[in-house]
Amino acid sequence: MSNDAAARSTTTGGEPSRAGKASAATTAFREARDFLVAHREDYEKAYAGFAWPELSEFNWALDWFDAIAADPANARRYALWIVEEDGSQTRWTYPEMSRRSNQVANWLRANGVRRGDRLILMLGNQGELWETILAAIKLGAVIIPASTLLGPADLVDRVERGNARHVVIRSADAAKFADIEGDYTRIVVGEPVPGWQSFSDAYTQDESFTPEGPTSAADPLLLYFTSGTTAQPKLVQHTQVSYPVGHLSTMYWIGLEPGDVHLNISSPGWAKHAWSNVFAPWNAEATVFLYNYTRFDAEALMAQMDRCGITSFCAPPTVWRMLIQADLTALRVPPRKVVGAGEPLNPEVIEQVRTAWGVTIRDGFGQTETSVQIANTPGQPVKPGSMGRAVPGFTVALVDPASGERAGEGEICLDLAHRPAGLMVGYADDEERTAAAFADGYYHTGDVGSIDEQGYITYVGRTDDxxxxxxxxxxxxxxxxxxxxxxxxxxxxxxxxxxxxxxxxxxxxxxxxxxxxxxxxxxxxxxxxxxxxxxxxxxxxxxxxxxxxxxxxxxxxxxxxxxxxxxxxxxxxxxxxxxxxxxxxxxx
The missing domain is CATH 3.30.300.30 (ANL, C-terminal domain)
Incomplete structure (x- = not known):
C-alpha cells in the first residue's frame, strides 16, 4: 500500500485524518506541540506562552499517530527500533506501524473488543506491544498495563478489581492464568496455546480501519495499578487526553524533537514506559529505541548506543548508578539529551556523567498519576541537588500540611485552579482516596520539597519517609x-x-x-x-x-x-x- 493510500484508509469520525485537511483536534495538538519544540531551550517563553490544547474529541492514535504516519516526512522514519541481545533487530516505520495497528484493531474488534472494555496488556518490549496500544486506543478500549513479572495473585487482582474483559499476553505467561476465573477473551502472542486466540491471526485483517465514531476527550484510556510500596495498589485512571496530551510536558523536559532516536530504559507495564517509550517520543515524531537484554551489561548497552546513534537517553537512578561503575568513556558519541526519573538522582552520579560525557543529566519529577510536573529543562542552569522548576502547563505549590498555606518547604501540590491536562481524573472505584488526593483545591502528590527564590524545587522525600x-x-x-x-x-x-x-x-x-x-x-x-x-x-x-x-x-x-x-x-x-x-x- 502506498503512503497516500495509507493516509486515505485511516479515518476519524468518518472523515480523513490527513488525506485532505487535518482534523481540528490534530491541528490544535500540533500547534501546542510545535510551540514547545520551538521553545525547547527557552524556558521563560515556553512557560509563559504555553496553553494546553482545548479538545472535546480526541483519539491520539487516529488524530495524531496516523496523521504523522501519513506525512511524507515520516514515510521512511522509524517509529520503533528494537535490538535484541544477540544483535538481531527489527524496525518499523511510522506508516508500517499505522497499518499494522489497523490490522490489530480490526482483529480485536472481531474478537469482541468494544469501546470502554478493559484490556490487560502484559507483553515485553516487542512490536506487538506498541501495535496493541495503538489498536486499543483506536477502538476506545481501556488499557490495563501489566508487567510480565507479575504472578498469579497480582493478576487475579487485576482481572477482578480491573473488571478486565480481555487479556493480551505472551504465550510463556499463559499458565499464570490457568486458575484465574472470569469471562474474558484470552489472547496470546507467540506459540499457540490451547484455548487461547493467536495474535498472529491479526495480520490477515484489512490494513484500513474505520472507527465506530468520534472519541470523547474525557473517555477513559489507561488504568494503572500502582506499585503498592505501602498498601494495596491503587487504580490510577487516565483519559484520552491526560496521558497522550499530558506527555507534551515530558517531551519538553527531555527536549525531544523530530528525528531523535530516544532510548528509555523501563519495563513495560509501568507508567514510565508509557511516558518515554510511547507518548513523549511519538508526540515529537522521534524514534523509540529499545535494547533487550537478560542481564544489564553497561559495555554492551553503550556499544549499541554508539552503533545506533542514540540522541537522547533516559534511565532510572538504579541504571545510572550501574553505568558509572563502568568506563563511561567507552561511549564514543554520547547522547546530547540525558535525563533521569523514577527517584531523584544524587549529585555524585550527575557529576561523574558530566565528566565522562560532557552532558548534564537533568532530573524530572512526576508520578503514575501525572506526566512530568517539575524538571530541569534543556538549556537551563542545573542547580546541584534540585530537580528543577515547574514545567510549562503546570502550576506547582508547596503547601504546609499543618496550616494548608503555601510555604518554602512543604508537600508538592498542583494548583487545581490551573488544572493541567497531564493529571489523572482520580482513582477508579475509590471516592475516598480520590477526595483526599484532590482536597482543598490542590492535587496532593505525597512528596515533600523545598523551593528557592528562582523557583527551583529540591526533593526532600515522601511524606512518610x-x-x-x-x-x-x-x-x-x-x-x-x-x-x-x-x-x-x-x-x-x-x-x-x-x-x-x-x-x-x-x-x-x-x-x-x-x-x-x-x-x-x-x-x-x-x-x-x-x-x-x-x-x-x-x-x-x-x-x-x-x-x-x-x-x-x-x-x-x-x-x-x-x-x-x-x-x-x-x-x-x-x-x-x-x-x-x-x-x-x-x-x-
Whole structure:
C-alpha cells in the first residue's frame, strides 16, 4: 500500500485524518506541540506562552499517530527500533506501524473488543506491544498495563478489581492464568496455546480501519495499578487526553524533537514506559529505541548506543548508578539529551556523567498519576541537588500540611485552579482516596520539597519517609546523596532506627561496589566519611550491608526496611549491623 493510500484508509469520525485537511483536534495538538519544540531551550517563553490544547474529541492514535504516519516526512522514519541481545533487530516505520495497528484493531474488534472494555496488556518490549496500544486506543478500549513479572495473585487482582474483559499476553505467561476465573477473551502472542486466540491471526485483517465514531476527550484510556510500596495498589485512571496530551510536558523536559532516536530504559507495564517509550517520543515524531537484554551489561548497552546513534537517553537512578561503575568513556558519541526519573538522582552520579560525557543529566519529577510536573529543562542552569522548576502547563505549590498555606518547604501540590491536562481524573472505584488526593483545591502528590527564590524545587522525600532525629527533620535523600559519594557505596537507603536517647537515628542500608568487603573496616570508612560531610544531627550512625528491597518497578521499599524490627537497644542488635559506638576513633 502506498503512503497516500495509507493516509486515505485511516479515518476519524468518518472523515480523513490527513488525506485532505487535518482534523481540528490534530491541528490544535500540533500547534501546542510545535510551540514547545520551538521553545525547547527557552524556558521563560515556553512557560509563559504555553496553553494546553482545548479538545472535546480526541483519539491520539487516529488524530495524531496516523496523521504523522501519513506525512511524507515520516514515510521512511522509524517509529520503533528494537535490538535484541544477540544483535538481531527489527524496525518499523511510522506508516508500517499505522497499518499494522489497523490490522490489530480490526482483529480485536472481531474478537469482541468494544469501546470502554478493559484490556490487560502484559507483553515485553516487542512490536506487538506498541501495535496493541495503538489498536486499543483506536477502538476506545481501556488499557490495563501489566508487567510480565507479575504472578498469579497480582493478576487475579487485576482481572477482578480491573473488571478486565480481555487479556493480551505472551504465550510463556499463559499458565499464570490457568486458575484465574472470569469471562474474558484470552489472547496470546507467540506459540499457540490451547484455548487461547493467536495474535498472529491479526495480520490477515484489512490494513484500513474505520472507527465506530468520534472519541470523547474525557473517555477513559489507561488504568494503572500502582506499585503498592505501602498498601494495596491503587487504580490510577487516565483519559484520552491526560496521558497522550499530558506527555507534551515530558517531551519538553527531555527536549525531544523530530528525528531523535530516544532510548528509555523501563519495563513495560509501568507508567514510565508509557511516558518515554510511547507518548513523549511519538508526540515529537522521534524514534523509540529499545535494547533487550537478560542481564544489564553497561559495555554492551553503550556499544549499541554508539552503533545506533542514540540522541537522547533516559534511565532510572538504579541504571545510572550501574553505568558509572563502568568506563563511561567507552561511549564514543554520547547522547546530547540525558535525563533521569523514577527517584531523584544524587549529585555524585550527575557529576561523574558530566565528566565522562560532557552532558548534564537533568532530573524530572512526576508520578503514575501525572506526566512530568517539575524538571530541569534543556538549556537551563542545573542547580546541584534540585530537580528543577515547574514545567510549562503546570502550576506547582508547596503547601504546609499543618496550616494548608503555601510555604518554602512543604508537600508538592498542583494548583487545581490551573488544572493541567497531564493529571489523572482520580482513582477508579475509590471516592475516598480520590477526595483526599484532590482536597482543598490542590492535587496532593505525597512528596515533600523545598523551593528557592528562582523557583527551583529540591526533593526532600515522601511524606512518610521524612523522619525526626533529636527533633530535627531528616531527609533520607540528602543523606543517601552523601553516602553515594563514597567510593564503596553503589546504592543506599536511609531509614530511622529507634534510639532511646535521640528517639531515632539515621541508619543506612548499603549495597557495595565491586572490590569492597562488607566488613568493619568498610563500615568505619563510610561512617567516618559521613561525619566529615554531614552536620552532627544528620550523621548516619548505623550501617547494614544488604540488598535493597524494591518494587518490581525499581523503587526502593523503605517501608520494608523500616519494619525490620530494630528496637534500638544493644539486646536487639541485628547481625551484620555496625554502629558508631563500635569504633573508638569516631567520637562525639
Amino acid at each position: 521524612v523522619f525526626k532525629a533529636s527533633d530535627y527533620r531528616i531527609s533520607p535523600f540528602e543523606l543517601e546523596s552523601v553516602l553515594l559519594e563514597h567510593e564503596a557505596v553503589a546504592e543506599a537507603a536511609v531509614v530511622p532506627a529507634p534510639d532511646p536517647i535521640r528517639l531515632a537515628v539515621p541508619k543506612a542500608y548499603v549495597v557495595l561496589t565491586a572490590g569492597h568487603a562488607p566488613d568493619a573496616g568498610t563500615a568505619e570508612s563510610i561512617l567516618a566519611f559521613c561525619r566529615r560531610h554531614l552536620a552532627p544531627y544528620k550523621r548516619v550512625r548505623r550501617i547494614e550491608f544488604a540488598e535493597l528491597p524494591k518494587t518490581i518497578s525499581g523503587k526502593i521499599r523503605r517501608v520494608e526496611l523500616r519494619g525490620r524490627g530494630d528496637a534500638g537497644g544493644d539486646e536487639s542488635r541485628i547481625a551484620g549491623e555496625f554502629r558508631e559506638e563500635d569504633f573508638p576513633g569516631l567520637k562525639g
